[in-house]
Amino acid sequence: MSDPRTTPHVHVRAPGKINVYMNVGEPTADGYHDVATAYQAVSLYEDVRAFPANEFSVAFGGPVDTRGLPTDRTNLAIKAARMLAKKTGYTGGVHLQIDKHVPIAGGMGGGSADAAGALLACDTLWETELPREELLKVAGRLGADVPFSLVGGTAIGTGRGDQLSPALAKGTFHWVLAFADFGMSTPQVYRELDEHRARHAADIAPVQASPTVDAGVLQAIRAGDAHMLADVLHNDLQVAALHIRPELTRTLELGEQQGALAGIVSGSGPTVALLSSSAEAAIDLQIGLTTSGITAHHVTGPVVGARVVEN
Incomplete structure (x- = not known):
């Protein structure tokens, strides 16, 4: 049986994050909270590979135990791919293979990194060429941390954390x-x-x-x-x-x-x-x-x- 990773596909690497500062406001009328946070992307990555397919599917590998993760349409990476397809009018599907290194439910945005990786991988695979600003808007609809996973570096997040302002950072x-x-x-x-x-x-x-x-x-x-x-x-x-x-x-x-x-x-x-x-x-x-x-x-x-x- 051939290794699917030797077949044509797009490989995206998306980082986890640390909140080096987080100020949380009172709950708003919808039950959420406005925040002000300083994000820093760090060198712990999710590897997302997108393969051509007629339907939408996802499978997991890597050192993190992923047995509890959903693989149906409730999975955030699948949501990302479906949302991009709807946004761009793409009529096919994709198979996502995600090797996880960021802990699940660990406070490091691993699911958000998966979604960001899926967005970029599918946009590249499908050649839909969505402008960066539009890709960030789609990311914001998926979750507060997803836009930062696309941007990386160091940034200040306000609102739900998805309104980003890059922060000048020096050194490592x-x-x-x-x-x-x-x-x-x-x-x-x-x-x-x-x-x-x-x-x-x-x-x-x-x-x-x-x-x-x-x-x-x-x-x-x-x-x-x-x-x-x-x-x-x-x-x-x-x-x-x-x-x-x-x-x-x-x-x-x-x-x-x-x-x-x-x-x-x-x-x-x-x-x-x-x-x-x-x-x-x-x-x-x-x-x-x-x-x-x-x-x-x-x-x-x-x-x-x-x-x-x-x-």
Whole structure:
């Protein structure tokens, strides 16, 4: 039996992300929250391959356990392909083969990266040549993090996180990602944040009506200074994630004990991102965490967004 990857196809690599700063507003009338977040794309990638087909289908591989992922039309990558076909009038289908490396429900936008990869791969395979601005609009309809997966680099996200402004970034930041052996529900984490704020309304600062990103974050990113960034890492969702899964507190503490400049729960968790001062320090930290029984991976950022890879 021949290897399908030797047949003509389009291969796209799309990065996962870390939210190095996240300010969450009050719930809006539709139950969602406006946010202000600083995204950084990191060198942990989803590989999306698009093959010509008459119908729409998806299959998964890679080191991540994908047995719980849907493969029907509810899958976000399939939604992306169908949405693009409808937008452009394309009448065929596609078979998507996705090798996953970003943890599922890990707060790193793995599903969004799959969707972004599917959009770019199908647009290239089908030669539909949708303008970049239109592709980003389709991405925004799929989910708040999908446009950033296309753009990559470092960016400020407002609204639901999908209104992007590129942020000038210098140099390379070194992160060690500590992976959990469980996922977390984003809606559950947001609900817990709302309940936490209600319980402690008398003790915590009022929620910003219009969330913003701390200017210190932009200064640190612009300077490429890991020590500066360590001082301003912040995620409003972290308190909720730690309340739901208290064991993440140990990971954060262990990371800092073993040399991390600072740690943060990425997005809605449970992945913990630990910032290091250098590549050497990150490797030492990765080894230390692994010795302690935690699955850890050294990545760098920022990296480019979804890109076609030459076959």
